Amino acid sequence: MALFSMLGARDPGATPLPRLFARGGLALVIGAYTIYTLGPFLWLASMSVRTTGEISLDHYAWPSPFHWEQFRIAWVDSNFATYFWNSTLVVVGAVAVVTLVGAAAAHALARYRFKGNRLIYAVLFSSIIFPPQITLISLYQILVDYNLYNSLLGLTLVYISLQLPLTVYLLEGFFARIPQDLFDAAKMDGYGDIEIFRRIVLPIGMPAIATTLILNFIQLWNEFLFAVVLITDPDKRTLPIGIRAFMGDHFQDIGMIAAGVMISVVPVILAYIFFSEKLIRGMTAGAVK
Amino acid sequence: MTSTTALPDDIKSPGSVADPRRTSWPVLVVFLVPALAIYVGLTAYPAFRTIYDSFFTIEGLDATFVGLDNYRALMSDETFWVAVRNTFVWSFIAPILDVSTGLLLALALYAGVPFARFLRVAWFTPVLLSYVVVAILWMWIYNYDWGILNELLRVVGLGALAQSWLGDPNLALGALIVTHAWKWAGFNMVVCLAAIHSLPREVLEAADLDNCGWGAKLRHVIVPMLRPTLLNLYILAFIGKMKIFDLVWIMTGGGPLWATETVSTYVYKRAFNWNTFDLGYPSAIATVWFGVVCAAVIILNRVLASKDRLEY
Incomplete structure (x- = not known):
């Protein structure tokens, strides 16, 4: 007190x-x-x-x-450059795809009335509470089956699916608030459905899309569990598992571990410096009431 | 969870022929099928396959049907129950720490301290760091010989209290909970702050007019009005902790003596780390835990949300 x-x-x-x-x-x-x-x-x-x-x-x-x-030294001799570019490739690819796919679904769910709308929304969204193990073990088997185990493409696909619920949830909330009048006017001007999405929803929803992009970027940049299970090849490690592996091998080399950690943190800090307001707003969007 | 987000103009828009809210099936397919395909292929199918697998012993490519044997073994698996206990302790108790810290920080900012903008950004920073980074940092902070915690104790003359924080079975779980709260307090803070700012001004001003002190204002006005937000935060924190893996795995690996073993780390060990070469048993653990998490979230939602909503 x-x-x-x-x-x-x-x-x-x-x-x-x-x-x-x-x-x-x-x-x-x-x-x-x-x-x-x-x-x-x-x-x-x-x-x-x-x-x-x-x-x-x-x-x-x-x-x-x-x-x-x-x-x-960390960048060149300790392989952090490899880890960094692997992370960049996987995360940028996954974020780009999940944002586009998620935005399309969010738009359809927010704008159109059709049977099963709320059911699809609920199904997509509910997987946000799934504990990761429920998919982890099978995803490992599935990726092995399709020769995607231990490949950056496989990890990218998994990352897309991990971020899909959050993306749809956030964007649906924003898109639903775009006034219907805009769409009515666009229809009258002869816009097709795809054009409406491309020329109205995407530009107007850009602030929300940017928030989602940054949020997805940071969450995937930091992802550890799926990476550690699905990647074993040292040349394909992403930063989080690369740092962890480096620490396993050089437990005493504190200076070098710290340098590697800083390399992994810098992109996140940069994103935060430029977009701190957007980011905080995105992370709080789901939680207030 | 879903009905409340129904589109507001649903009721108003007339069901005319050229209803702009309706569209043809092909358009819906184009918009929805990519997302649904990803969901079905990489979330729903793997989830069902894990549940299916839990009735088998799976070694490499050989799957032997064993019925409920995995579940029976699970019931008498002491390590599993220790992991469940640890995860429950963490999930039910630690969110209180997270949310109350977040609320206090938000109140400090709301009370109008200088540099509030800077402080908000500074306090939020740990949320953005990955668990790997947080884990490494805190392993160093807890280091027996030169970690800052023991150094501080020695400086103030309490060197006798210096501990091997992660090495002592009685302290390790607590040490991890503190680390986790360090990472997440800032998130709870910004959410509470947003909620406080959206409270109606008149009510707070009325409390001021009644010469209501901060203690009373907090207890009788702010906390009751923030109830929905605080409960939401509690449930979010609860879900997060039921899944906790990274931090534990890197900092203690579940040790010492299972003191920090969580369900997630145990599943990982059984599936990928112990070379037991059976994916059926960990699938059974994952299935049970999936049921527990879903049930807990539904029950928490019911119990906590059913209490009369405050209207304002």
């Missing part, structure tokens, strides 16, 4: 507490929590530009000098 009364410090209607103390207390809590969330990440960043030798002398020292070559 103490914290709640501190929160009253800036509220004119609240009982006048010793304001300076209250405000100081709130600032302290907020500062401490900020260090708690950002601190570990900054620590990681500092270790990524130090050699393991330097780190083992003092794990918390400021990097001096900055060993930027750590990144070159």
Whole structure:
């Protein structure tokens, strides 16, 4: 309860507490929590530009000098370049396909009335709660059957199916809010159904589509379980399983692990810096009421 | 879950001949079939196949029908029950930690602290990091010799409390729960913040006029009005934790002494890691767990949502 009364410090209607103390207390809590969330990440960043030798002398020292070559070594000698491009290929491919396919389905479900509309929506959406094991074991067998096991194409297909429910769910919600008048007018101008989708829904829905794109990108970029089951070839590893494998082999090489982790985090952080509002909105879209 | 999202103009639009809300079947097929094909081929079929497989012993290409044997073995599999217990502890208790932290952080921002925009972005950052990254970071934080947790304890003179956080069966699960909460608190925070901002101003202002302190305002106004959001968050966190795999697998691998074994890690071990060469038994675990998760979500939805909705 103490914290709640501190929160009253800036509220004119609240009982006048010793304001300076209250405000100081709130600032302290907020500062401490900020260090708690950002601190570990900054620590990681500092270790990524130090050699393991330097780190083992003092794990918390400021990097001096900055060993930027750590990144070159990780990129070239430790195979992180391969992992990075594998991840890029799989994730970009899967995100592009799932967004297009999901947008088409979302549009049909949001716009047209037909028998079974809500049933199809419910079926597509309900798989969002499936625990991954229910498909994992069989997907492994299926991909082996079709010679897609241990291939980036197979992993891409699986990733498309993983993100489909969320994509349809988010886009259906947005598309349903596009005013019907626009569609009526387009029909009167002689637009066909496909044209309406391409020239009205996609442009108008672009903010929502962008949100979905970023969200799917980050979730797949970070995906671990399916990658670790479906990929065994070291040359086909994606970043998460590549880092994990590297750590398994070089448990003590903290500086190099940190550099590899930073390589995997940079795209996500960049996406976050440019699109933080969109991203936060996308992630909260489903949860409020 | 579905009826509430029904299209609002459904009722209004007249059923005229050129109803723009209707279209021909070929158009629907073009729009829907790709998504449905992906769903059927890569979600529904594998799910049914796993359930089907659970009645067999599958070694390589040989499948032997064993009826309910896998399920019988499962009932007396102690490791499985330990995994279930751990996963339940995690799923039911940890969401309370996530959601309450998120609510407190959101209230701090709502109370109007300086740099609120920066803080919101900063607190949300861990949500974006992959489990692999979070796991590696926290393995270092928990490191016995130089991890920051033990270092801090030593600095303040409590060096005796320094622990091997992930190596002690009594502490490992708690350590993982803290790590998981670290990752997800920011998500709960932004959702709570959005919900608080969508509350009607008059009600909060009326509370102010009544000279309602923050404690009372929180208990009698904000929390009751946020109830639907908080319950939603709880259910979301619950589902996430029923599936938890990555963090456990990388940080402890289910150890020490099964202390952090979850259902997901156990399925993975039995299917791909122990070289038991049988995919039937893990399929049975996955099937049981699938049923448990679906049932739990339905029950939670019923129990938590049926309570009278607050109208405002």
